Amino acid sequence: MNEIKKNNILIKMLKASYYPILALFIALILMAFVIEFMGYDSLNAYKALFTSSITSLHGWGETLAMAIALVFSALSFSIAERSGLINLGATGQLYMGGIAGILVATNFEGLPSVIHIPLVLIAGTLAGGVYGSIASLLKNQFGASEVVTTMMLNYIAMHFCTYLISGPMKNPTSDLAQSKSALSTAVLPILLKGTRLHAGLFVAIAAIVFYYVLMYHTTFGYQARVVGMSPTAGEYAGLKIKRNQLLAMAIAGGMAGLGGAIQATVIDVRLAIDWVGNLGFDGLATAYLGGHSPIGIGVSSLFFGLLLSSANKMQMLAKVPSSVVYLFQGIIIILIVGRRIFQLGLFQKWKMYYVNKKSAATDLREMTLEREELNKSDSLGATMKKGDNKLWKIF
Amino acid sequence: MEDFLISVFKMAVPLLLCSLGTLFSEKAGTINIGLEGSMLTGALFGALGSYWTGSPYVGAVIAMCSSMILTLLFAFFAVTICASQIVMGVAINTIATGLTISLNRIFLTSNGVVRVNGFKNIAIPFFSEIPVIGKVLFNQTLPAYLAYILVFVTWFVYSKTDLGLKIRAAGEHPTACDTVGINVIRLRYGTLLYSGIMAGLAGAYISTGQLSAFSEGMISGRGFTAYAAVIFGNFTPFGVFRSCMIFAVGMGLQYRLQAMDTPISYYFWMMLPYLITIVALCIYRNRSNAPKYSGIPYAKN
Amino acid sequence: MAILEMRHVSKYFGKVAANVDVNLSVDEGEVHALLGENGAGKSTLMNILYGLYGPTSGHVYLNGEKLNVRTPKDAINKGIGMVHQHFMLIPALTVIENMVLGMESNHAVLDLKKSAAEFAAMAENYDMPIDPWAKVSSLSVGQQQRAEILKALYRKANLLILDEPTAVLTPQEATVLFTAIRRLTQEKFTIILISHKMDEIMEVCDRCTVLRQGKVVATIPVSEITDTGQLAELMVGRQIKLTMDKKPSKPGKSILSLQNISYKDKDMVPKLKHVSFQIQAGEIVGICGIDGNGQSELVRCITGLLHPDEGKVLFKEEDITRVHTSEILRKGISHIPEDRHGMGMLMNMSVNENLILMSFRNPPYSRRNILNWKWIRSHNKKLVETYNVKTPDIDERAGNLSGGNQQKFVVGRELDRKPDLLVAMHPGRGLDIGATKFIQQRLLDERDRGAAVLLVSTELDEIMELSDRIVVMNSGNVAGILNQAEATREQLGLMMAGGK
Incomplete structure (x- = not known):
């Protein structure tokens, strides 16, 4: 009995993962063409990209270090997505988390690590959470689209950070616009000497477990998923949609904030100009490749971690600009959300023809019984009604 | 004051080009936040074209073509495949980021930052002699004239022509359009491609018109602002013009205040355009003209 | 002379038959009625023609x-x-813009003034004047319909299909429409009128084709019809009654009482007009009426999804008129919704997860906001068995189940909460006979347990068989309340259609 069940889970996982893996391969092939088109040797580029990161311990360490950062921004996106919101604001939340983290990490000298590190993480989470909920509040209160507001909040956070590090938080002994370094008591320890792999790994794993428990074992997560899938059903079941989405955005922001605090204190050790870079949007690609599932996000973080951490190596060895990684990310997102592309064309025509032919031959009596499709197709208005329920109608 | 006005009218040009273009695709019922990426691509190819040929006008044409191709990709997935338009927009932005940074490093910055030929100001005789107004309005680059003329052209097409009527209908009730024989899919493709072309031109204006060089983060959210301008302008041509001018005043003010010695740090002034955008979206109460089927893919049965 | 002939037309949606071997012949200048119940295939047939x-x-x-x-x-x-039936006008545009929209003869630059003059003249000619410059959204429903008819005429149509034109009209507006129809037939226009209202067929139509379950039952000249009952019989058919195990009801104390409920929608169209009735414990009250006569709004007012403009909803003598849905559900009201796919269930969740949609907040489903999946699973397994839901296992995606099994688990979920009041809207819609009977039996069991049941249905058979009392609704009004014993099918049909 137990064995059968295990098999089922395995089959389910395989079923869930075959498309992302397929998409990955297609993207890799497409990218090879692009790289060739740019005038480089794609095989050489892929060799540079994968060999050192897979064969050397150092490579693994760097991959994991990058993956840690990705987990948080991916979770930030996925938590919001599950409750029906598009959070493009991971970047801003990362900035805010990093600022709060560094603020705590550069002060409180003499505090033992056991207290100082958690303080840093909590500060980052809170700052990110508050910043994340702004967009949700604006949406609930004024109906402002979270897609635009989160994006604008990113730029505001970026300029705010630049302001801080060239003014109030500037390191007085440096000419550059950067903050003081985090105190050693506030920094998560490095796990693997010579790499940047740090104890944040455990925090990241804990975050994934938290995401799983939150979404699948708490009433909040259940409500969020209901609301995200069908607001009408949520209303019917008496759920408070706005409140739920506000909470979801706060948690999502908190995730990114936590990631920001870890990234700023451990990897960068200080705040500098544009220190977040594209990390927020890297998380979006990671979340989509991982299908928003806890395990999926873990695995795809590893993959993108590898890609991003060894992109520079590719640039050095094969001269291919490291930024082609973004191209790769874009293609992955398109393939994942545009999955229907494989249902188009000849295949579909053949299928429709086949179904029509078959159904005409089936027993009539049986058919008249099930009138459901009919009721739907009977009125053109049915399509209209459906449209009204779409969450995309954001304004 | 004159300088300030000149800078405002300059700032408004790319916003206007981009928002007036996307006004049509928004009205036809698609949400394209890939504008940011389209502008970025346009900015790079505008600079590249100008660098290769020495003519910013050829650069602009190349920019328009390049961002049209990028938008075609968006249109295919958003309209034909019915994928989530927002996420597709993000994907387009990501691709544009990768593409522009890579190509920039390959072609332009491999031997230091390259300055390219920019658009020249063309003074209109007689009119440019008028004090203040002359300098502000009638001593501009070609794309700038185009942008301001486009406000009227857009208004005309939008409200007076058969095409404009079809576009306005397509985002309101695609099924009804279908019953009177309008090809909604084709309309959405067309408007999206047009918005792509205009975003490309806007991008080219930013790189070759304003700065005469390309830098990687140069669009910095202006695609999103252009999109917000359409919403804030209640989806009408003159509304879009008004909101673009408001945003441009915000941007002009930002530079003005940066230069002045204000007690508030200049980084806060940098935030101003973004804050104005957020506030604009929040106070946008008159949604009377927003298309009912915005962002909902239309699948014919 | 027959202007239109449809020969042996069949239409299938996947496995479902909408029309089977339909033959239809329509003469020039006549008003030809297509009569049939909801889902009889009238609209599909006309959509094929169109x-x-x-x-x-x-x-x-x-x-x-x-x-x-x-x-x-x-x-x-x-x-x-x-x-x-759902107007294909664009509310944000003016009447004249709607008229010229998509016409092939349009020039690139529109001359709306000229078109408006032409259009106004045409409208005047047919005695259907309308302001060409008015925004469609500002027109009344009757005027919008007029605009729709004119739109077809403006496009030089000579065969007009009207899909349930009076469904959305007040009696006065309907009279105006009938005048217009007669005027058009004088001008040699041919009209096909889709309807399920007998009185309007008697009033304006020349011939009538009756459809039942996608097939043509009869085509009769209206002048030969002496008794509307005869027509009703053709429309609904005599079905073999499967006997239900129904004991006489034992009504107890009043559970739900509606007092003078009125509701206007956001376009200020009155949907409910002073509705009052009450339901006692241990009885089934059936609400019958044609779709869209206020049933949906009524149910929403009871379950808190809408708040009425006037009147009170009392549940066990407690005012719940403005209480949030979550509270109302907690007080012991269960609701089987009309739109199963959109409201009642989540297609992309498992059956297991779907089954806790209403109760997940309460112990033992969850404690301190943590779901107790172990208990839930074992409970749901039993539930699935009790309600005979055929599914490989409870982790199956709910959308993969057949319609009947989906409805069974929705019913199971709602009844499992042992409600004091069960509001069931179209519980048998789209289901096969087996599933329908199963669900109907459950409703009777609930009644016998002592719950009050409010059953909303468009199927007369269902209403007649299950209800103890019948409330007939017509355009937002209670047209009458009858005891089941004294109600006849013809009488109900007449009341539903607004007759006396």
């Missing part, structure tokens, strides 16, 4: 010529115009 669907088999002949319409555009070019 080019929205292609027929699976069969052919259509117009003026003796084989008609090959693939898109509405083709149909318009052939002179076929359709007025849909």
